Amino acid sequence: MDNSILTLFSVRGNRYFMPIWGASGRFFPLGHQEFNIVRLFSKTPFSYHLFAVLQLLIFLPVTFIFLRRCQIGYRLPLLLIVTTAPSFVIPFFGLVYPERNIIFFLIFFFLFLNEFNISKSRWSFCGALIAAQFTLYYKEPVFILISSFALSRLLLNFPSQEKSYSCRKMLNFAKQQWLDSSLIILSLIYILLYAIVTIPNLGTPYAADIVARNTELMVLGTYLEYNPLLLIFGLVFIVRIANVAIAKKAFDRFWDPLALGTLLYGLAYIKLKLISMYYMAPVDFLGILYLGWVCNKLLKTSTKKISLILFGIIFIGIFIRNLSISSSEILNSKKYEESNIQLVEFLKNYSSQNRNRDSVSLLFPSNSNYEVMEFSSFMDYQGLKLHPRNYHKMKAIERERSAWVVKTQKPLKEDKCMLYAPYKCYYFSAPEPGNLMVFLPKYNGTANGRNIDRIKNESEMIFQYQPSFSALEKVLRYWAGPRRIAKDWMNLYVFKVD
Incomplete structure (x- = not known):
């Protein structure tokens, strides 16, 4: 719920200060800051929901453009599954969940990053860094997603055939991979700021009473029971990595690091023993895109008919489940x-x-x-x-x-x-x-x-x-x-x- 974020501050005309709560180990300074802007124009419920609607209207075409390499017959079903997923519906209808902004800036980050990989333009470089910077400061575990994604790309691009590695060669490599190097630097800056804010002041950790009752296995089971898509995503990623390793093929330098970073982001919440379905919104969103990319690749192989049937069965099953749970969440709210x-x-x-x-x-x-x-x-x-x-x-x-x-x-x-x-x-x-x-x-x-x-x-x-x-x-x-x-x-x- 967390509606007191609005009723205590924004709708009264009071500023909501950046959530930097060192005593409880929380540091997400951009959380809920959009409401400080909305209240300057209007404090009606309509204006707050309008902000989320505008984000959605921007998000949909940007995602459609990002998926332009996929056939249009895949893009529309993917968008339908994304927008009906309960973890997507909750942040956009509930307003007070930072995951809405994380998803919003993530799609811009990956769009600009793909453009930079093609054109190497400064505008796409700056766009990717700005979007990543915003995303990092909306929720603490985001640094795991960004840093592991960038580090995986650096490792995949690393010149492993070199006989020797001098400082000069390493610097040249870093310059060639300057976007991924910059992303790691941004993540390290976030970690440093987090440590400065929390370590000297840390008291009772966030949700300590709830966490004490949970176990990692229980949290994992709860997420998988509520959202089988997470299991499908994890299994597909493991099978693909095993297949690539056995066949000695090349990993995809965008999608495979993206899947790894996404799964590590989800595992962070399991390790923290925190349960809320909207926590998995970025995992569901990026996981759906990854599954769509895998299905699109299978269409180009000899197993095209099998891939279409499999994709159709999975799509219908997930879509029906999404409709049921999301309808319940909307009515609940x-x-x-x-x-x-x-x-x-x-x-x-x-x-x-x-x-x-x-x-x-x-x-x-x-x-x-x-x-x-x-x-x-x-x-x-x-x-x-x-x-x-x-x-x-x-x-x-x-x-x-x-x-x-x-x-x-x-x-x-x-x-x-x-x-x-x-x-x-x-x-x-x-x-x-x-x-x-x-x-x-x-x-x-x-x-x-x-x-x-x-x-x-x-x-x-x-x-x-x-x-x-x-x-x-x-x-x-x-x-x-x-x-x-x-x-x-x-x-x-x-x-x-x-």
């Missing part, structure tokens, strides 16, 4: 936000009807502290008065209304929902008369069925949100399937304790 809006409107009305009360306790017995923090940020942005007053400028505060005291059953240090956010989450052991118990829908659509059935017998339900669907949303719901859209999917409940 839209209905989750809709439920929050409906709940805020209800709380505003409830507060107006109970103006004589100084405060009302809002209990969240089944939601995580992170989910409660995100909702607290949205409440604050919408003008509901929180107790105690938070540290940010509010959009609109109505002083005559009661203050809301947010409570959970998961206490934290300093009574904060999350240590990095200003909102309080006080601990409660048992509900008291007059408290409101809220069951927010889980972002993944998990139902609260058992809890709700028990609470219904003990308290009065005063508000319920059940999602309704427009004609287009019904189509998405159909593609998502009943397994992902359960009976109590995205339902929200509010109970008053007697």
Whole structure:
């Protein structure tokens, strides 16, 4: 979710400072900086989504041009698979995920790099370096992708037949491969800056509590279960490398290093034990392009018919799976936000009807502290008065209304929902008369069925949100399937304790 990035800063007209968080080992200075520009023109939801739409409208033709050596019958299906992939849909619909910008600048990087390989022009050289520089500073593991790609190209171009290697020859080689040498220098500069920022200040690592519960094998299994494309990509790369090595053929100096760098990027997240499907957006994007290139090569061999059949089966299978999961993700995002809006409107009305009360306790017995923090940020942005007053400028505060005291059953240090956010989450052991118990829908659509059935017998339900669907949303719901859209999917409940 991470919508508090917007509701705490940009849409309030506040600047979002560069995310350089040495204490947690984070250094991605360009993350979310585009919102500082968007807010100068407009702070409406339309303007923020328009920015992502414009990126998409630029991305599609640039990718089409980049794939110009492939037959047009391959380019269109590849673009269709890319744009329907869940890891692609989430960043472009969710807005707050840096992977959108990584994909956007990566395609420019590879386009300019290919142009430089052909023309050796200074403009394409500068374009490739600028695009790589932007990409590096959007997410920490990107340096692995860029540096391993460049280093692999240097090794493939290295004059292995030379009998001796003098300093002069090595310098001449570096000059001949000046783009790849420059990419490695850019990556080393990033590593140096990362070390300067994080090593002296490192405290509790990012998501340490989650990482402690995960294992590399579990994380790998989760990614492969959710996205079989990663398995197909990895197996095709291994088979190709083995085939080239056994047949003593030459490696492709662009696509094979690209695949290696992409896989190492994905393995970095597995090593870090971090799980989020949008993390794999660059891996899916570049993996799909690599698979398309391999299929295009097979078309030129004697196995053309077999290649077409195989490509068709894989394309249809991946496309259908993409439609199902991406439809579910779009509905999850839209209905989750809709439920929050409906709940805020209800709380505003409830507060107006109970103006004589100084405060009302809002209990969240089944939601995580992170989910409660995100909702607290949205409440604050919408003008509901929180107790105690938070540290940010509010959009609109109505002083005559009661203050809301947010409570959970998961206490934290300093009574904060999350240590990095200003909102309080006080601990409660048992509900008291007059408290409101809220069951927010889980972002993944998990139902609260058992809890709700028990609470219904003990308290009065005063508000319920059940999602309704427009004609287009019904189509998405159909593609998502009943397994992902359960009976109590995205339902929200509010109970008053007697």
